[in-house]
Amino acid sequence: MxxxxxxxxxxxYVERRAPYREEHLKYANAAHDKxxxxxxxxxxxxxxxxxxxxxxxxxxxxxxxxxxxxxxxNGLITEWKVRPWTVVIGA
Numbered sequence: 001m002x003x004x005x006x007x008x009x010x011x012x013y014v015e016r017r018a019p020y021r022e023e024h025l026k027y028a029n030a031a032h033d034k035x036x037x038x039x040x041x042x043x044x045x046x047x048x049x050x051x052x053x054x055x056x057x058x059x060x061x062x063x064x065x066x067x068x069x070x071x072x073x074n075g076l077i078t079e080w081k082v083r084p085w086t087v088v089i090g091a
Contacts, residue, residue: 002038002087005062007050007071008079014047016076023070028052036061059084 010016017024031037031054040052054062062082071077 001056001058002085003054003056003059003062004083004085005052005054005066006081006083007052007066007077009042009048009050009071010076010078013042013076017071020070020074020076027068027070031065037065053085 028037028040032040036054036056038053038055041050043049043051052062052065054065056062059082066072066077066080066082069077072080
């Protein structure tokens, strides 16, 4: 099953993420290497959120990622939520 993790970011997120970006990317790449994180990226115009797609047996795969994400732990994410995603075409 697939799960989408939605992030809402703080104002000036692009500028404020710099001190945590390397740690966040390392963390995300590790989840991708394990096969849990399928793809991820920030929203643009405006840069006010991000979307991360996970594959797993339950929503905890995405929830645990969010709880331990350096961006969340350091206050760059104002809100996050996980929703199951039913794929109809592809994958």
